[in-house]
Amino acid sequence: MSAPHFERVALIGIGLINSSLARVLRRDRLAGEIVACARRQETLDTATKLGLCDRTTVDPATAVAGADLVVLGTPLSAYAAIAQAIAGALKLGAIVTDVGSVKQAVIRDVKPHMPAGVHFVAGHPVAGTEHSGPASGFAELFHDRWCILTPVADTDPGALATVTALWQSAGMKVLTMDAEHHDLVLAITSHLPHLIAYTIVGTATDLEETLKSEVIKFSAGGFRDFTRIAASDPVMWRDVFLNNREAVLEMLQRFSEDLTALQRAIRWGEGQKLEDLFTRTRAIRRSIIEAKQA
Numbered sequence: 001m002s003a004p005h006f007e008r009v010a011l012i013g014i015g016l017i018n019s020s021l022a023r024v025l026r027r028d029r030l031a032g033e034i035v036a037c038a039r040r041q042e043t044l045d046t047a048t049k050l051g052l053c054d055r056t057t058v059d060p061a062t063a064v065a066g067a068d069l070v071v072l073g074t075p076l077s078a079y080a081a082i083a084q085a086i087a088g089a090l091k092l093g094a095i096v097t098d099v100g101s102v103k104q105a106v107i108r109d110v111k112p113h114m115p116a117g118v119h120f121v122a123g124h125p126v127a128g129t130e131h132s133g134p135a136s137g138f139a140e141l142f143h144d145r146w147c148i149l150t151p152v153a154d155t156d157p158g159a160l161a162t163v164t165a166l167w168q169s170a171g172m173k174v175l176t177m178d179a180e181h182h183d184l185v186l187a188i189t190s191h192l193p194h195l196i197a198y199t200i201v202g203t204a205t206d207l208e209e210t211l212k213s214e215v216i217k218f219s220a221g222g223f224r225d226f227t228r229i230a231a232s233d234p235v236m237w238r239d240v241f242l243n244n245r246e247a248v249l250e251m252l253q254r255f256s257e258d259l260t261a262l263q264r265a266i267r268w269g270e271g272q273k274l275e276d277l278f279t280r281t282r283a284i285r286r287s288i289i290e291a292k293q294a
Contacts, residue, residue, distance in 0.1 A: 003169035013073035019137030037063035076239035105243035119159030187247035197229035
């Protein structure tokens with residue numbers, strides 16, 4: 001599938017994902033013009049300084065005027081208001097997509113506002129780091145990662161193919177998935193690990209001062225990896241948990257039950273149970289490495 005070319009691309013939000021996408025668009029000359037939109041002028045000034053866009057604006061409707069492609073990359077809580085704000089400014093035939101990690105909520109908040117003749121394709125490039133902001137992006141972020149698109153029954157096939165080609169040109173492997181299934185899968189692979197990391201780091205910060213200083217001093221152990229995840233954008237993750245609450249709570253309940261079983265095995269000295277679990281989980285880590293997702 002050949003890489004698509006857009007006369008004008010509007011990036012609503014210019015954080016890690018959209019700024020990385022902007023770098024791809026620049027590198028491969030996939031856009032004639034890139035318009036960046038953000039709430040803070042300081043963010044837009046940084047994007048301009050980095051050469052990520054041709055024009056900037058704080059107004060989403062101004063940003064999308066005349067755009068062939070619109071990519072929503074803000075915290076999820078802003079999607080509904082943005083969709084409502086841009087609806088009247090979208091040109092006929094425009095494609096609107098997004099990069100959010102909860103798809104049922106995105107479809108619920110965005111699709112009803114899309115006018116006839118505008119094509120909406122919900123998407124999630126499963127890539128990222130703990131850093132945020134336009135300076136944190138890099139074009140190679142997407143290389144060999146998965147992008148999940150969650151079309152609905154009336155999603156335009158041509159628009160779906162165009163968005164697929166866009167992410168493939170960024171180096172991603174693209175598949176389609178039901179939005180509900182996506183949210184369940186991401187609840188265990190992404191959302192729950194972040195929740196656990198935030199909790200463990202939060203527990204450490206509540207320790208008495210003498211013990212807390214030792215935690216920081218010897219954080220080269222597993223704690224360091226938890227702090228990396230827990231450094232992720234707090235607003236984005238607040239919105240993820242609130243918008244995928246059912247799937248997260250389901251996985252949290254399963255995890256809680258497994259943790260209780262593990263607690264019992266430690267209490268009763270059931271070494272074989274512990275070893276069996278650790279052997280299984282070690283094999284999972286190896287398979288992740290073999291799949292080049294490490």
